[in-house]
Amino acid sequence: xxxxxxxxxxxxxxxxxxxxxxxxxxxxxxxxxxxxxxxxxxxxxxxxxxxxxxxxxxxxxxxxxxxxxxxxxxxxxxxxxxxxxxxxxxxxxxxxxxxxxxxxxxxxxxxxxxxxxxxxxxxxxxxxxxxxxxxxxxxxxxxxxxxxxxxxxxxxxxxxxxxxxxxxxxxxxxxxxxxxxxxxxxxxxxxxxxxxxxxxxxxxxxxxxxxxxxxxxxxxxxxxxxxxxxxxxxxxxxxxxxxxxxxxxxxxxxxxxxxxxxxxxxxxxxxxxxxxxxxxxxxxxxxxxxxxxxxxxxxxxxxxxxxxxxxxxxxxxxxxxxxxxxxxxxxxxxxxxxxxxxxxxxxxxxxxxxxxxxxxxxxxxxxxxxxxxxxxxxxxxxxxxxxxxxxxxxxxxxxxxxxxxxxxxxxxxxxxxxxxxxxxxxxxxxxxxxxxxxxxxxxxxxxxxxxxxxxxxxxxxxxxxxxxxxxxxxxxxxxxxxxxxxxxxxxxxxxxxxxxxxxxxxxxxxxxxxxxxx
Ligand code: KIV
Ligand code: ZN
Numbered sequence: 001x002x003x004x005x006x007x008x009x010x011x012x013x014x015x016x017x018x019x020x021x022x023x024x025x026x027x028x029x030x031x032x033x034x035x036x037x038x039x040x041x042x043x044x045x046x047x048x049x050x051x052x053x054x055x056x057x058x059x060x061x062x063x064x065x066x067x068x069x070x071x072x073x074x075x076x077x078x079x080x081x082x083x084x085x086x087x088x089x090x091x092x093x094x095x096x097x098x099x100x101x102x103x104x105x106x107x108x109x110x111x112x113x114x115x116x117x118x119x120x121x122x123x124x125x126x127x128x129x130x131x132x133x134x135x136x137x138x139x140x141x142x143x144x145x146x147x148x149x150x151x152x153x154x155x156x157x158x159x160x161x162x163x164x165x166x167x168x169x170x171x172x173x174x175x176x177x178x179x180x181x182x183x184x185x186x187x188x189x190x191x192x193x194x195x196x197x198x199x200x201x202x203x204x205x206x207x208x209x210x211x212x213x214x215x216x217x218x219x220x221x222x223x224x225x226x227x228x229x230x231x232x233x234x235x236x237x238x239x240x241x242x243x244x245x246x247x248x249x250x251x252x253x254x255x256x257x258x259x260x261x262x263x264x265x266x267x268x269x270x271x272x273x274x275x276x277x278x279x280x281x282x283x284x285x286x287x288x289x290x291x292x293x294x295x296x297x298x299x300x301x302x303x304x305x306x307x308x309x310x311x312x313x314x315x316x317x318x319x320x321x322x323x324x325x326x327x328x329x330x331x332x333x334x335x336x337x338x339x340x341x342x343x344x345x346x347x348x349x350x351x352x353x354x355x356x357x358x359x360x361x362x363x364x365x366x367x368x369x370x371x372x373x374x375x376x377x378x379x380x381x382x383x384x385x386x387x388x389x390x391x392x393x394x395x396x397x398x399x400x401x402x403x404x405x406x407x408x409x410x411x412x413x414x415x416x417x418x419x420x421x422x423x424x425x426x427x428x429x430x431x432x433x434x435x436x437x438x439x440x441x442x443x444x445x446x447x448x449x450x451x452x453x454x455x456x457x458x459x460x461x462x463x464x465x466x467x468x469x470x471x472x473x474x475x476x477x478x479x480x481x482x483x484x485x486x487x488x489x490x491x492x493x494x495x496x497x498x499x500x501x502x503x504x505x506x507x508x509x510x511x512x513x514x515x516x517x518x
Contacts, residue, residue: 004258006249007042007225008242009201012274013062014045014074015239016229021450021469021478022278023500026058028385030065032230035273035346037068039266041242042225045098048074049088050081056088063092070136072096077126086133097130100140100168103147103155116151123158131163140168140203145176145184153191160192166199166225167192171214174207174237178217185221201225204240206232211240216248219258230274231282231289243267243288243320251315268321269346276381279467279478281452294322328372331365345373347380357384364463367484374456375463382465382482382492392416392502393442393495400430400487412437412491434491442498446470453486466493470501477501 013029016022024032029046036044044066049056063071071092073085077099089095101112101122108114114122123139130137139159141152156167169185176184181204189200202218202225204211215226232241246260246267253259271289275282284291294317304311329341338361339354349357360383364371394415402408410433413422423440427433431451439445450469455462464486469478479497483489 003224004256005224006219006258006260007199007201008246008260008262009043009045009072009203009225009227010036010041010069010229010242011045011203011227011239012036012229012233012242013058014047015203015227015235016233016274016278017047018235019233019238019278019280021476022233022280023477023504024058024277025385025500025503026054026061028277029058030061031347031385032270032274032277033062033066034348035266035270036230037066038263038346039270040262041069042261043070043072043096045072045074045227047088050075050078050084056084059085059088060091063089063095067093070094070096072098072138075099075126075130077101077122079125079129082126082129082133086130090134094136095134096136096138096166097134098138098140098168099126099130100142100170101126102142102172103152104143105148106146107143120155120158123155124162127159127162127164135163135165137164138166138168138201139164140170140201142170143172144169144188145171145181146173149184149187149191153188156188156192156194160194160198165197166201167194168201168203168225168227169218169223170203170227171205171211172203174205174211176204176214177208177210178213181214182217182221185218185223189222199225201227203227205235206237206239209237211238212244212248215240215245219249224258231271231280231286233274233278233280241287243271247288247315247320250319264319265321266346272377273346273381276377276465276467276480277385279450279452279469279480281454281467288320289322293317293320328370329361329365329376330370331362333365333371341373341376342380345377345380349380349384353384360384364484368461368463372457378456378463378465378482382480382489382496386480386496392499395491395495396420397422398434398437398488398491400433402430402433408433410434410437412441414438414441414495430487431490434487435494438491438494438498444472444498446472446498446501449476451490453490456482464489466490468493468497470494470497472501475501475504477504 046059046062047055049059059073071089073089075081075085085097200223202223204214228240228242232238246262249259360379396413396415398412400410407426408430409426411424421441425436425440427436449471453466456465463482466481466489477497477500479493481489481492
């Protein structure tokens with residue numbers, strides 16, 4: 001193995017999915033995992049199997065289906081967590097158990113209520129158990145960057161003795177700054193003096209906006225695994241953004257600097273997929289994958305780029321798969337052209353899904369002259385993948401009246417099983433009115449935590465994509481909907497969120513935020 005190869009450990013489906021308001025269903029997680037494999041990540045952390053039956057099943061599905069990367073399951077040091085992680089990943093081509101416990105005095109005193117000695121004993125027990133199940137065991141010292149380096153080194157030495165093959169140093173609360181984090185890491189690596197086959201890893205959060213900088217500094221100091229997420233999603237301010245780390249390493253590599261083996265041309269598509277599935281928009285000015293990352297507005301810049309791209313471009317849009325032209329389909333496009341385009345966009349859908357999507361595509365062609373890749377993706381993600389397996393509430397019909405400054409009035413008909421119910425409500429705008437009508441029909445009063453509507457293309461006949469998060473009795477769920485009519489897109493998103501909420505409550509998957517996890 002090339003000693004300068006940096007392994008990419010993707011935790012979009014675990015730490016990323018822990019962001020408030022994100023809950024991906026199994027089909028969505030599989031879509032992301034397949035794209036991560038196409039990208040060539042080294043490890044996919046597919047979830048936290050002990051958190052719920054649903055998490056375990058999703059991790060298992062990824063372990064069974066996705067070939068190439070190592071598939072890891074996260075576990076606290078408890079026996080039942082480690083066994084659940086193993087159950088979930090054991091069918092993977094290359095399974096990994098990732099176990100963790102906090103090591104900082106703050107966490108020991110206030111969260112774990114354990115002594116250092118007790119933590120050491122937990123590490124011994126957990127890593128030994130994990131290692132008896134698989135030869136690939138990662139150990140993470142949560143809140144490592146705020147831990148006493150002498151104790152941290154003792155903990156890592158114990159993990160190595162018990163068989164850990166990767167040692168991870170998380171900056172759990174995003175407190176570190178690059179030079180200090182680099183010195184800290186070098187110190188810990190020297191103190192542990194692990195055998196060369198043990199891989200040092202870092203996992204940085206972005207509370208001070210330094211996650212990528214800290215990760216790059218760690219690579220300079222010898223880390224050869226970096227934990228990160230697509231678009232930098234994750235707890236609070238998020239995790240280090242994978243596309244930024246990978247492009248920084250590639251662009252600034254020089255002749256023989258450390259690098260990943262990623263196919264970076266997958267980035268743009270994957271970023272869009274993750275953003276659509278999670279409902280977390282990518283800011284236009286986001287490095288590498290933002291809509292404006294390669295847009296040159298100032299005349300002087302445009303002039304320079306036209307003469308020679310290197311004047312203002314340090315990487316080429318095609319290096320990250322940024323689309324230079326988006327293909328279009330129309331009402332004369334047949335099933336074959338349609339399904340080939342879906343595949344080219346990186347989606348692998350089951351046959352019935354393709355059929356369903358084709359019908360929606362034809363309906364869309366009646367409303368819209370040309371259907372772009374963006375429209376297609378919105379349709380697939382919001383109308384096919386977002387739909388929960390058990391669609392409890394189905395939108396049958398709706399009507400909205402809104403004139404000038406008057407309050408809007410909406411009537412909504414929903415079907416639940418055999419029962420059809422209609423109710424009406426007013427609101428301070430058409431969206432408010434349709435949401436209120438749904439509340440009346442269902443008798444539920446969820447709180448709207450986030451609501452975003454975006455046109456996927458520039459034209460006025462664009463498909464509008466609505467993404468929102470609702471919360472009821474402490475459980476939150478995200479929903480999405482797409483339509484050329486923004487009211488309909490919003491209404492679909494609201495109903496989608498309610499269906500997801502029912503699903504979460506049924507499986508009591510609320511235990512996602514398991515005590516002590518990050
Ligand atoms: O932030 C953190 O410390 C984590 C660990 C579980 C690796 O996510
Ligand atoms: Zn984390």
